[in-house]
Amino acid sequence: MTALLSALSLIFLTQAPAVSVSFDLRPLPYQDYRRWEGVELERKVALRLIQEGFAVVSPESPAQLRLRVSRTPEGLRLEAVGPRQRVEQSVRMGRGSLAEFHLEIAQKLSEMTRALKPEPEPPPPEPQAAEPETQIAGPVPQPPVGVASAPRSSELDLSLGLGSLWRGPAVDPHLLLSIRHGLGAFGLEAEAGLGGSRGAELAVLEAQGGAFFSYRLSASERLQLEPGVGAGVVLHTYQLAASWVSARSGTQVSPAGWARMKLRWRFTERLAAELRVALGLLRPVSHTNEGGTLWSRGGARLETGASLSWWP
Structure with a gap:
């Protein structure tokens, strides 16, 4: 599943200058990460962001927008940090099923990401074609893509x-x-x-x-x-x-x-x-x-x- 999400994110990167986003669940205690199925939550959030046209990268990689989830006595705190501003929302526990809980988190993170989305930078000008005898072809490196790793155990x-x-x-x-x-x-x-x-x-x-x-x-x-x-x-x-x-x-x-x-x-x-x-x-x-x-x-x-x- 991670490979599929990475492939989708690479498609967006190659088609248009997408905004890079990282999603970090590491601040959650390990017991909460397991009880709320953190791996499945990471997959749903990453897939939702990719569908919105964002490029999902790992928390260790540079990103234009950073999403972070942490624990509060009432539930969860959702934070989104952009180049110029920061927004925050909360999710209370004990309402509905786990699938509904994941859906609420993914929707709120998507809304926060769209609100902070910076204007995409214009693509760099295409280089002039080199002379046939000096033209060098090679693969274009792509930034690393992945989902957030598990918190401390x-x-x-x-x-x-x-x-x-x-x-x-x-x-x-x-x-x-x-x-x-x-x-x-x-x-x-x-x-x-x-x-x-x-x-x-x-x-x-x-x-x-x-x-x-x-x-x-x-x-x-x-x-x-x-x-x-x-x-x-x-x-x-x-x-x-x-x-x-x-x-x-x-x-x-x-x-x-x-x-x-x-x-x-x-x-x-x-x-x-x-x-x-x-x-x-x-x-x-x-x-x-x-x-x-x-x-x-x-x-x-x-x-x-x-x-x-x-x-x-």
Whole structure:
């Protein structure tokens, strides 16, 4: 299909001095590019512009008019930049089918391009015929023609949140920091957490670290579900208040695994709120004194919390 569009654009270039136009979808996030079928949108816009008599070139090539699509919280921003002026329109989401959405974008870009179309330059005068013995014939080079390439396919998310560690009837506060590197809907994530409790006889601190593999599923334009699984370690440290005890403090390291679910709500272009629920499996721990239990945790630990996610 790209070859057909290039051939049509070359026909216009050879028949008349056409105005060159580039169409750039690279500012779109990769997830939006896939959800809205960016390849099909590029094809429809390029075909519409060629039918209007424009020469479609790649975003890296010099062009008289430049078309650019970027994301907004409400939908898309369409920009057209010409030699002397710039126009802008918006397209809201959630109305009609994907085909109607593509048609609206193509129509608006076509209107904006026609509004900014500069006057074509007159063709250069034909060179005088050279003498037969000095005439040199050769192919006439044509400018490169193509459609816009796909946007960047990786994302980096930073997240900081607070929550609770549930160990039976007791609940401890929990601080969590994570960083996620995404490739499309899939992602690799590193998490670090800190939780603990302090009583009259015992103070406990648990630090955790793990690596997760997750998948983001878009339920709507702003709402996403992200299931994931991970593995890592939990560092358990304790300190007894009693001075007469010989071993007042200690540290235990346990391997751990998690099954996790996140619910994300993106309320701006770079910020999202998250709700997190995770079930961790690790080695049980119990602290007793004179037959009484001071602190205990079984082999399963429930983690809940809310966080704020930001991506550059």
